[in-house]
Amino acid sequence: MSTATLPDDLLLRERFGDIKPPLEPQAAVIEANRCLNCFDAPCTGACPTHIDVPGFIKRISTGNLRGSALRILDANILGASCAKACPVEVLCEGACVMHRYNHAPIQIARLQRYAMDSFEATGEELLTAPRGSRNVQVACIGGGPASLACAAELCRHGASATILERKDLLGGLNTYGVAEYKLRAADSLREAEMIRRMGVEFRTGAAIDTAEALEELESEFDFLFVGVGLGAMQRMNIPGEDQKGVLNALEFIASYKTGRLRELAGTVVVVGAGNTAIDAANAARRLGAETVYLLYRRGERDMSAFDFEYEHAKQEGVQFLWRRQPFAVRANERGRLLLDTVQVSEVDKALLPIPDSHYTIECDYVIPAIGQSPFAQLVQELRRIELRGGIIVTDPETGQTGNSRYFAGGDCANGGREVVDAVADGKRAARAILKIAEAAYA
Numbered sequence: 001m002s003t004a005t006l007p008d009d010l011l012l013r014e015r016f017g018d019i020k021p022p023l024e025p026q027a028a029v030i031e032a033n034r035c036l037n038c039f040d041a042p043c044t045g046a047c048p049t050h051i052d053v054p055g056f057i058k059r060i061s062t063g064n065l066r067g068s069a070l071r072i073l074d075a076n077i078l079g080a081s082c083a084k085a086c087p088v089e090v091l092c093e094g095a096c097v098m099h100r101y102n103h104a105p106i107q108i109a110r111l112q113r114y115a116m117d118s119f120e121a122t123g124e125e126l127l128t129a130p131r132g133s134r135n136v137q138v139a140c141i142g143g144g145p146a147s148l149a150c151a152a153e154l155c156r157h158g159a160s161a162t163i164l165e166r167k168d169l170l171g172g173l174n175t176y177g178v179a180e181y182k183l184r185a186a187d188s189l190r191e192a193e194m195i196r197r198m199g200v201e202f203r204t205g206a207a208i209d210t211a212e213a214l215e216e217l218e219s220e221f222d223f224l225f226v227g228v229g230l231g232a233m234q235r236m237n238i239p240g241e242d243q244k245g246v247l248n249a250l251e252f253i254a255s256y257k258t259g260r261l262r263e264l265a266g267t268v269v270v271v272g273a274g275n276t277a278i279d280a281a282n283a284a285r286r287l288g289a290e291t292v293y294l295l296y297r298r299g300e301r302d303m304s305a306f307d308f309e310y311e312h313a314k315q316e317g318v319q320f321l322w323r324r325q326p327f328a329v330r331a332n333e334r335g336r337l338l339l340d341t342v343q344v345s346e347v348d349k350a351l352l353p354i355p356d357s358h359y360t361i362e363c364d365y366v367i368p369a370i371g372q373s374p375f376a377q378l379v380q381e382l383r384r385i386e387l388r389g390g391i392i393v394t395d396p397e398t399g400q401t402g403n404s405r406y407f408a409g410g411d412c413a414n415g416g417r418e419v420v421d422a423v424a425d426g427k428r429a430a431r432a433i434l435k436i437a438e439a440a441y442a
C-alpha cells in the first residue's frame with residue numbers, strides 16, 4: 001500500500017511561500033566553495049545525527065550531487081526535511097567557524113536542501129539489504145520522525161520493520177505540525193514514501209492503545225520501538241475555554257497544513273511563547289487574521305521560543321503582550337470572544353496579579369499553545385516502563401528502556417526537542433537492536 005498523499009494546494013503554496021527558498025545551481029557551487037572544510041568540523045559535531053557536513057558540501061562543489069545526497073542520507077534518512085525544518089541557527093550553522101571571522105556562516109541547510117532536491121528529482125532508490133535477511137522483526141509504534149528513522153535504519157541492514165501509526169498520514173509532526181513555510185506536508189509524505197519503498201511496512205489507522213494491542217505486537221515482533229511523540233496540548237484550565245472559537249494550537253496547525261482550514265479573519269490571541277505559539281501566530285497572520293496578539297505571562301527574555309523565531313514573528317506583524325495572564329473566556333452577544341486578562345508581576349518566581357489591571361480583549365479566536373502533555377502513561381501502565389515526569393526513561397547510549405524488548409526515542413523519550421533529535425534517537429535505537437540481534441543469532 002502506498003502512503004496517502006495530499007493534493008497540491010495552490011492557495012497554501014501562495015500563502016506559505018518557502019522561508020528559505022532553494023539555491024540556484026550557480027549560487028550553490030559558489031556557496032559550497034566558501035566552506036573551509038575544517039578538519040574538526042564543528043558543524044558535524046553540532047548535528048545530533050552527525051552528518052558529514054564538509055563531506056557533502058565538498059561533493060556539491062565538485063558537481064557530485066548524488067554522492068552529496070548519499071552522504072547526507074547515510075547519517076540522516078530525513079535529510080530532506082531536516083534541511084528545511086532544523087533550527088540550524090543553533091545547530092550546524094551556529095557552530096560554523098565563519099562566525100569567528102565575522103563572516104556569515106555557510107548556508108549549510110540550503111546546500112543540504114540543494115543536494116536532497118536534486119537526489120529526489122532523479123527518482124533513484126536507496127539500496128537496502130533484502131528484507132528479512134537479518135532475522136529480527138521490529139514494530140515501531142508511531143509514524144513520526146523517530147520511528148521513520150528507526151525503521152529505515154533497520155531496513156537498510158536487512159531487518160524487518162513495521163510502523164504502526166494512529167493517523168491516516170505518516171510523518172508525525174513533520175506532516176501535521178512543522179510550519180508550512182518551512183516544510184510542506186506533501187514533502188514530508190514524499191519522504192515517508194521513500195522509506196516505504198526501502199521496504200518498511202506501514203500500517204496506518206493503527207492506534208496501539210490497549211494491553212491487547214501491545215500483547216499482539218509482542219507476539220508478532222522481537223522488539224518494539226516506541227516513538228509516539230507527545231500528546232495533546234495542555235489546557236489553560238480557565239472558565240469558558242471550551243467556547244467555540246478557542247482552538248487547540250496543534251489541531252489548528254494540522255487543519256491548515258492539511259487544507260481543511262484555509263482562512264482566518266479578525267483578531268486572534270495566541271496564549272504562550274514557545275515555538276508552537278510562534279508558529280500558530282504566524283500561521284494566523286498568513287491565513288488572513290488582521291490582528292494577532294501573542295500573550296505571555298512572563299517577559300520577553302523568558303520566552304522559550306528561539307530568538308530567530310521571535311524576530312520572524314515580529315516581521316509577520318504579530319504583536320506581543322507581556323506579563324499578562326488570561327483568567328476567563330466569554331462570548332458577547334455578537335458571538336465574539338472576550339478574553340479576560342490580568343497583568344502579573346513576578347515575585348520570587350511566583351506570578352502575582354497586579355490590582356486593577358484587568359483588561360478584556362475582544363477577539364474572534366483564542367489559540368492556547370502552552371505545551372504538550374506526555375501520553376506515555378499507557379506504556380508504563382502496561383509494561384512497567386519507567387517514566388519520569390511522563391517521559392520514557394531510556395539508556396542514553398542505546399534508547400533501551402527498563403524492559404529489554406522495548407526501545408523508545410523522539411519526543412516521548414527526550415521531552416520534546418527537534419526533528420533531528422528524533423531522527424538521531426531512532427537511528428541509535430535501531431543500531432542497538434541490530435547489535436543485540438547479531439549477538440543473539442551469531
Ligand SMILES: Cc1cc2nc3c(=O)[nH]c(=O)nc-3n(C[C@H](O)[C@H](O)[C@H](O)COP(=O)(O)OP(=O)(O)OC[C@H]3O[C@@H](n4cnc5c(N)ncnc54)[C@H](O)[C@@H]3O)c2cc1C
Nearest residue numbers: 142144145146166172173208228229410411417418419422
Ligand atoms: C507545532 C510544532 C512545530 C514544530 N516545528 C519544528 C521545527 O520547525 N523544526 C524542528 O526541528 N522541530 C519542530 N518541532 C518539533 C518536532 O516536530 C518533533 O520534535 C518531532 O516531530 C518528534 O518526532 P517524534 O517521532 O518523536 O514524534 P511525532 O512527530 O509527534 O510523531 C509521533 C507519531 O506517533 C503517533 N502516535 C501517537 N500515539 C500513538 C499510538 N498509541 N499508536 C499509534 N501511533 C501513535 C502520532 O499520531 C504521530 O504520528 C515542532 C513541534 C511542534 C509541536
